[in-house]
Amino acid sequence: MTRVLKFGGTSMGGADNIKNVANIIKNYKQNGDNVVAVVSAMGGETNKLISLANSISKDPIALEMDTLLSSGERVSSSLLSICLNDMGIKAISLSGRQAGITTDDNHNKAKIDKINSSNLQQYIKDGYTAIVAGFQGFANNRVTTLGRGGSDLTAVAIAGSIQADVCEIYTDVQGIYTADPRVVPNAKKLEQISYDEMLELSSLGAKVLQSRSVELAKKLDVKLISRSSFEPNTTGTTITKEENIVEQPIVSGIATDDDQVRVGIYKVIDRPGIAGQIFSKLAFAGINVDMIVQTVGTDGTTDLDFTVPTVSINETKKCMKKFEHECKYIDYNEKISKVSVVGLGMKSHTGVAADAFMALANNNINIRIISTSEIKISMIIDKDKSKRAVQALHDIYKLDQ
Numbered sequence: 001m002t003r004v005l006k007f008g009g010t011s012m013g014g015a016d017n018i019k020n021v022a023n024i025i026k027n028y029k030q031n032g033d034n035v036v037a038v039v040s041a042m043g044g045e046t047n048k049l050i051s052l053a054n055s056i057s058k059d060p061i062a063l064e065m066d067t068l069l070s071s072g073e074r075v076s077s078s079l080l081s082i083c084l085n086d087m088g089i090k091a092i093s094l095s096g097r098q099a100g101i102t103t104d105d106n107h108n109k110a111k112i113d114k115i116n117s118s119n120l121q122q123y124i125k126d127g128y129t130a131i132v133a134g135f136q137g138f139a140n141n142r143v144t145t146l147g148r149g150g151s152d153l154t155a156v157a158i159a160g161s162i163q164a165d166v167c168e169i170y171t172d173v174q175g176i177y178t179a180d181p182r183v184v185p186n187a188k189k190l191e192q193i194s195y196d197e198m199l200e201l202s203s204l205g206a207k208v209l210q211s212r213s214v215e216l217a218k219k220l221d222v223k224l225i226s227r228s229s230f231e232p233n234t235t236g237t238t239i240t241k242e243e244n245i246v247e248q249p250i251v252s253g254i255a256t257d258d259d260q261v262r263v264g265i266y267k268v269i270d271r272p273g274i275a276g277q278i279f280s281k282l283a284f285a286g287i288n289v290d291m292i293v294q295t296v297g298t299d300g301t302t303d304l305d306f307t308v309p310t311v312s313i314n315e316t317k318k319c320m321k322k323f324e325h326e327c328k329y330i331d332y333n334e335k336i337s338k339v340s341v342v343g344l345g346m347k348s349h350t351g352v353a354a355d356a357f358m359a360l361a362n363n364n365i366n367i368r369i370i371s372t373s374e375i376k377i378s379m380i381i382d383k384d385k386s387k388r389a390v391q392a393l394h395d396i397y398k399l400d401q
């Protein structure tokens, strides 16, 4: 059996945890399995490097940020290899480039173009455990990084390219829960969840899996398991095709995203093409826009609201400069959160949205924007009410049972 195992920042945080990871790999090797490991930087390292760069420059250049940030994963991959070799297990660390990962040149959020896995395959054949530095590739002879949480994407992409039997994402909780177990103490671990639900949960704020990695796993049909490196004997959660899910709950989980900004463009001139121009500009800058609401126009003007990730606020402000003269004012509100309810069963059940609105109303939480799709309902609320909202939604759907 060929396994790709990905170990996140907490799992790789410090010598004892690295030894723990090496023991997980050793057990699989003793079983006769082929193992490729993908590792994150040690917990907190990437943030530390970002702060350091920001203390030197207000706008550090993306090309050098990638060289800087990729170093965290290089450190942890070599440390794990040192540990395995010390235990008598043949291992070799590889950078993204040495693992054959080429990307586009969109620094800081590069997309993987292709993986030439011949180097990796040869190491596997020769009995090595390859330890790949996650979150990175290369383009035009320079290192690139894949966006925050990108080691999950590295693991799935490698699993797809070497046709591994399974891709196990080891983290600091036992799997995917009905809500973030650090926010909702009675959240329940799920045995299975569909790719589509997981994709919604991740893109709506559940950072347990990077959303692009789930998208790719679905596309390449990679069997994905989320599990704990601290309790490796527990089963974890399998992320799989909708048709493999035995019992489909109406609501599978609640996600919350506290890193969103609401952009309000007030009294914008209501002329054909204005929305097209604004959102094309944002799309061209690679900004992930969500929850667009345009109110009914009066007096030849209208109000336009939408949300963007907090990390994109400076870029968004730059894009909006061009439209300042076409509206009364533009407001940026960072004191908001997006809470979302996700579940396949919403396709066929009524009343799910009404329950969500009542749960928030009963807790005196005002909803500022609502958007829905076939399997999710998202609501913008005040940031200081976010925890209470998640718990209230979790309770109304009895997700702890």
Ligand code: ADP
Binding pocket: 007, 008, 009, 010, 011, 040, 149, 170, 171, 172, 173, 175, 176, 177, 178, 179, 180, 181, 182, 201, 205, 206, 207, 208, 209, 253
């Ligand atoms: P890693 O460093 O291993 O990549 P992350 O910090 O990126 O780990 O993701 C794991 C964290 O995701 C957990 O500690 C948990 O707080 C959070 N999380 C958010 N939503 C969920 C959820 N629905 N199920 C499990 N964990 C969740």
Ligand code: ASP
Binding pocket: 008, 009, 040, 041, 046, 047, 072, 134, 135, 147, 148, 149, 150, 151, 152
């Ligand atoms: N170290 C990177 C981050 O913190 C990538 C990862 O851990 O997946 O975002």
Ligand code: MG
Binding pocket: 008, 149, 152, 207, 208, 209, 210
């Ligand atoms: Mg992560």
